Amino acid sequence: xxxxxxxxxxxxxxxxxxxxxxxxxxxxxxxxxxxxxxxxxxxxxxxxxxxxxxxxxxxxxxxxxxxxxxxxxxxxxxxxxxxxxxxxxxxxxxxxxxxxxxxxxxxxxxxxxxxxxxxxxxxxxxxxxxxxxxxxxxxxxxxxxxxxxxxxxxxxxxxxxxxxxxxxxxxxxxxxxxxxxxxxxxxxxxxxxxxxxxxxxxxxxxxxxxxxxxxxxxxxxxxxxxxxxxxxxxxxxxxxxxxxxxxxxxxxxxxxxxxxxxxxxxxxxxxxxxxxxxxxxxxxxxxxxxxxxxxxxxxxxxxxxxxxxxxxxxxxxxxxxxxxxxxxxxxxxxxxxxxxxxxxxxxxxxxxxxxxxxxxxxxxxxxxxxxxxxxxxxxxxxxxxxxxxxxxxx
Numbered sequence: 001x002x003x004x005x006x007x008x009x010x011x012x013x014x015x016x017x018x019x020x021x022x023x024x025x026x027x028x029x030x031x032x033x034x035x036x037x038x039x040x041x042x043x044x045x046x047x048x049x050x051x052x053x054x055x056x057x058x059x060x061x062x063x064x065x066x067x068x069x070x071x072x073x074x075x076x077x078x079x080x081x082x083x084x085x086x087x088x089x090x091x092x093x094x095x096x097x098x099x100x101x102x103x104x105x106x107x108x109x110x111x112x113x114x115x116x117x118x119x120x121x122x123x124x125x126x127x128x129x130x131x132x133x134x135x136x137x138x139x140x141x142x143x144x145x146x147x148x149x150x151x152x153x154x155x156x157x158x159x160x161x162x163x164x165x166x167x168x169x170x171x172x173x174x175x176x177x178x179x180x181x182x183x184x185x186x187x188x189x190x191x192x193x194x195x196x197x198x199x200x201x202x203x204x205x206x207x208x209x210x211x212x213x214x215x216x217x218x219x220x221x222x223x224x225x226x227x228x229x230x231x232x233x234x235x236x237x238x239x240x241x242x243x244x245x246x247x248x249x250x251x252x253x254x255x256x257x258x259x260x261x262x263x264x265x266x267x268x269x270x271x272x273x274x275x276x277x278x279x280x281x282x283x284x285x286x287x288x289x290x291x292x293x294x295x296x297x298x299x300x301x302x303x304x305x306x307x308x309x310x311x312x313x314x315x316x317x318x319x320x321x322x323x324x325x326x327x328x329x330x331x332x333x334x335x336x337x338x339x340x341x342x343x344x345x346x347x348x349x350x351x352x353x354x355x356x357x358x359x360x361x362x363x364x365x366x367x368x369x370x371x372x373x374x375x376x377x378x379x380x381x382x383x384x385x386x387x388x389x390x391x392x393x394x
Contacts, residue, residue: 018206020385030345036161044165068125086224093232096289121216136186173348184338229284236287244306244320254294310373322373329366330381337384
């Protein structure tokens with residue numbers, strides 16, 4: 001049975017790879033802004049032409065293609081491992097039913113299925129090779145979120161820099177500040193629609209890759225369990241367990257059910273198992289043969305701790321709700337770190353100072369909150385590639 005903690009570590013590997021790429025692009029944008037500071041209008045126009053017709057952005061896009069190809073090769077290995085663990089989990093049932101147990105590496109049917117899932121998962125990585133799908137989002141004057149490809153954003157950033165130099169603004173860095181904040185808050189995104197500028201949905205590439213692989217893992221789990229279940233004549237399922245667990249899924253957390261019971265329960269749930277950010281996995285079993293992975297005592301302890309009321313700054317939360325507060329704080333810390341990185345690259349030390357102060361405040365709140373509600377902290381969730389703490393003026 002796949003372990004959620006191990007899965008999280010695996011997904012972080014891919015997330016960090018593309019997070020590093022995001023940082024590299026933000027630095028390039030910041031360094032571009034920095035080059036125009038202190039230039040005369042004529043110098044700015046010359047530099048703009050050199051940058052627009054240079055290869056910097058093309059090189060960044062080529063690097064993204066290489067990262068995508070590397071990840072595609074690794075995804076097949078990941079999905080094979082997930083399938084293997086699913087098959088091994090059912091070995092006891094095969095033997096109890098006097099069915100031939102074939103290890104995954106020798107099971108042609110299952111391997112073909114996993115290969116088909118891998119091909120679907122690879123589609124996102126192929127899209128990363130299309131320059132029109134890679135860019136940033138921002139809000140226009142009407143408040144509508146707009147996606148633009150990276151080359152267009154880069155050229156518009158240069159145009160804005162030239163304009164500010166040409167009109168002789170007193171504080172060039174202040175004039176460019178909204179642009180760098182917008183880029184940092186967006187991050188490099190993939191436009192998940194075949195035609196850019198026409199709607200669709202944009203997601204940061206690091207998050208998109210992570211979600212895409214998780215979807216592939218879930219598809220493998222579901223498909224392999226269906227095949228295995230048919231072969232062993234499974235009459236029930238076991239749900240994986242994790243803690244803290246959302247209150248609406250507590251009664252299924254780590255439990256075994258007959259197939260009919262589970263179908264009825266899952267149809268009733270507002271959040272079906274495996275959907276809407278649910279971290280549970282379902283495994284085919286033979287009732288009375290498959291020993292539960294958790295005792296009743298362990299599951300009741302998980303339930304008690306998940307709904308335990310904790311308090312912070314006058315607000316009350318269940319333990320699970322407290323983990324959601326943690327996630328929001330982690331997201332805000334990463335956003336401020338992105339702002340610090342691009343501000344530093346553009347030499348906007350005032351904005352670096354503001355971002356660093358905010359980072360310090362948020363990390364202190366994160367640590368204090370976590371300690372007060374008795375939750376572990378996760379430094380890896382605060383990590384942004386390339387970030388280095390700066391001293392804050394007293």
